Amino acid sequence: MNNGSASDEPNGPREEVVLRLPPGQAREREAIERALRKQVDDPGEWVVLRRSLDARRHPATVELRVGLGLSTVPKVRGAWRPVEDAPEVIVVGAGPAGLFCALRLIEFGLKPVVIERGKPVRERRRDLVALIREGRVDPESNYCFGEGGAGTYSDGKLYTRAKKRGDWHKALGWFVEHGADPDILVDTHPHIGTNKLPGIIEAMRHRIESCGGEVRFGVRVDGVLRAREGQVTGVRTSDGEVSGQAVVLATGHGARDVFQWMAEADLAIERKPFALGVRIEHPQTWVDRRQYRLAGEEAAASRDLPPAAYSLVTQVEGGGVFSFCMCPGGVIAPCATEDGEIVTNGWSPSKRNNAWANSGIVTTIEAEDLDAAGHDGPLGGVAFQRAVEQACHQAGGGGQVAPAQRLTDFVRRRVSKDLPNCSYLAGLKSVDLTKVLPGFVVDRLIAGILDFERKMPGYLHEEAVVVAPESRTSSPVRMVRDPKACTMPGADGLYPCGEGAGYAGGILSAAMDGMRVAAALAQAVNGEDGAAAAAE
Numbered sequence: 001m002n003n004g005s006a007s008d009e010p011n012g013p014r015e016e017v018v019l020r021l022p023p024g025q026a027r028e029r030e031a032i033e034r035a036l037r038k039q040v041d042d043p044g045e046w047v048v049l050r051r052s053l054d055a056r057r058h059p060a061t062v063e064l065r066v067g068l069g070l071s072t073v074p075k076v077r078g079a080w081r082p083v084e085d086a087p088e089v090i091v092v093g094a095g096p097a098g099l100f101c102a103l104r105l106i107e108f109g110l111k112p113v114v115i116e117r118g119k120p121v122r123e124r125r126r127d128l129v130a131l132i133r134e135g136r137v138d139p140e141s142n143y144c145f146g147e148g149g150a151g152t153y154s155d156g157k158l159y160t161r162a163k164k165r166g167d168w169h170k171a172l173g174w175f176v177e178h179g180a181d182p183d184i185l186v187d188t189h190p191h192i193g194t195n196k197l198p199g200i201i202e203a204m205r206h207r208i209e210s211c212g213g214e215v216r217f218g219v220r221v222d223g224v225l226r227a228r229e230g231q232v233t234g235v236r237t238s239d240g241e242v243s244g245q246a247v248v249l250a251t252g253h254g255a256r257d258v259f260q261w262m263a264e265a266d267l268a269i270e271r272k273p274f275a276l277g278v279r280i281e282h283p284q285t286w287v288d289r290r291q292y293r294l295a296g297e298e299a300a301a302s303r304d305l306p307p308a309a310y311s312l313v314t315q316v317e318g319g320g321v322f323s324f325c326m327c328p329g330g331v332i333a334p335c336a337t338e339d340g341e342i343v344t345n346g347w348s349p350s351k352r353n354n355a356w357a358n359s360g361i362v363t364t365i366e367a368e369d370l371d372a373a374g375h376d377g378p379l380g381g382v383a384f385q386r387a388v389e390q391a392c393h394q395a396g397g398g399g400q401v402a403p404a405q406r407l408t409d410f411v412r413r414r415v416s417k418d419l420p421n422c423s424y425l426a427g428l429k430s431v432d433l434t435k436v437l438p439g440f441v442v443d444r445l446i447a448g449i450l451d452f453e454r455k456m457p458g459y460l461h462e463e464a465v466v467v468a469p470e471s472r473t474s475s476p477v478r479m480v481r482d483p484k485a486c487t488m489p490g491a492d493g494l495y496p497c498g499e500g501a502g503y504a505g506g507i508l509s510a511a512m513d514g515m516r517v518a519a520a521l522a523q524a525v526n527g528e529d530g531a532a533a534a535a536e
């Protein structure tokens with residue numbers, strides 16, 4: 001049984017050459033060829049293997065790693081096979097973790113039955129429009145729930161610091177196989193964009209279905225079915241019971257009802273640290289000028305530079321403060337999963353051509369912070385998040401109106417007389433956020449922001465606005481699982497997976513975890529065959 005993935009060019013490059021070019025030439029074949037010929041007499045066939053912007057030097061340059069003797073970037077394609085009559089595995093959740101798990105199960109010859117509470121990606125879009133215009137949250141269809149999960153209407157940044165945890169190259173390859181720009185295989189900070197993600201997600205669903213797998217929408221899983229000895233044999237859903245060989249739980253960290261029924265069923269879950277804070281939005285032109293050291297009114301585009309990002313981190317009394325999920329040229333989005341709460345996050349289109357740059361600015365919430373706030377037990381972090389989200393809803397005054405403050409006023413702890421223009425379309429209300437957010441969070445954020453001003457002068461920009469809260473950075477709960485077998489102790493056949501289970505943080509790492517869980521599961525179901533494949 002061949003469980004590997006196909007590659008266009010199994011052999012590597014004959015030789016690699018490093019070039020530095022001005023940004024405007026870094027994607028032009030002729031300019032690259034000219035630069036290459038200065039270093040190599042007869043380059044022959046070549047391809048760019050890596051492209052990274054170096055903005056630390058002035059002027060910024062692009063470093064290219066060019067592979068000689070190759071005609072295309074080696075592409076990884078899945079070894080898809082018919083699985084209609086194969087043993088069925090239930091995958092709960094069609095986010096990146098669930099989808100990549102389902103695809104990898106197909107490579108292993110198992111039939112995925114994906115159960116998703118939300119709607120297909122195109123129908124889901126209508127609910128997002130209502131969410132923004134009317135402030136109504138559909139608890140089954142929102143920025144977090146629906147086909148593609150929280151990743152669908154996200155920024156689509158596809159980088160991870162957790163590359164050792166799985167086959168990131170294969171994951172990126174599958175994005176390309178389903179419609180993403182092949183540049184993501186080459187760029188050091190690959191980014192797809194909200195406008196392009198839905199088509200890619202849809203193509204993945206079609207792949208699963210064309211191989212004989214199933215994807216069921218509008219069905220919520222409300223519990224697991226267990227045999228007397230604890231073995232998980234299926235799920236209880238809003239549409240009846242479904243049984244399978246195994247159950248993968250890839251429900252994301254927005255599904256608080258899942259954590260609740262797991263706790264009630266004595267399944268092994270525990271509290272884990274996470275981060276919480278605010279979204280801060282600056283004019284993109286200011287970020288560009290600061291990061292690229294542009295003169296006067298000069299625009300990044302005039303130098304062929306992409307909208308700039310920043311990454312800031314500092315240690316203050318009580319904990320760390322850091323920027324998170326920055327969206328250059330992006331939009332702040334209302335990401336609540338229930339009425340009565342405010343949650344913000346950010347996304348950006350593929351061109352990143354909005355006028356603002358937003359980033360989460362958050363502090364780590366450790367066990368001792370939760371203890372001090374009186375939130376113990378496995379669901380202590382969830383209770384803390386919820387309290388903050390509800391307080392922000394109350395401060396906003398209703399719907400999805402978010403409480404906000406000028407950054408300069410936030411650090412001075414005073415209400416803003418007015419608010420600058422902002423990308424958050426569901427509405428803002430000017431309040432003193434320092435009285436809404438927990439005191440220790442405010443103290444750390446202010447100390448952190450003052451340090452950011454030292455590191456990045458001008459950060460305390462008069463037009464910068466703080467919108468609260470950024471509360472769903474990662475899961476506040478870990479679903480316990482065996483490090484190798486990936487099953488939950490005491491619940492054989494149950495495979496916690498992805499961000500909600502506490503094993504990923506972001507699209508790519510969630511996708512990689514889905515693939516990893518599929519390999520472990522195949523090993524258990526397929527025996528020796530699966531074992532060989534999982535060891536790849």
Ligand SMILES: Cc1cc2nc3c(=O)[nH]c(=O)nc-3n(C[C@H](O)[C@H](O)[C@H](O)COP(=O)(O)OP(=O)(O)OC[C@H]3O[C@@H](n4cnc5c(N)ncnc54)[C@H](O)[C@@H]3O)c2cc1C
Pocket residue numbers: 092093094095096097098115116117118143144145146147148149150151152153154155156157158159219220221222250251252253254255258325333335345346347497498499500504505506507508510
């Ligand atoms: C606006 C926004 C922007 C983001 N930008 C980026 C970015 O640029 N880069 C990045 O790496 N990450 C980004 N993220 C985070 C990223 O989307 C998540 O890390 C990733 O989607 C987690 O994948 P997952 O599959 O583990 O969970 P999810 O994507 O949360 O998917 C879980 C799925 O399970 C379904 N589900 C939940 N409960 C049930 C149930 N009981 N029954 C059936 N189905 C259920 C949900 O509907 C959902 O579709 C962003 C998130 C948001 C909200």
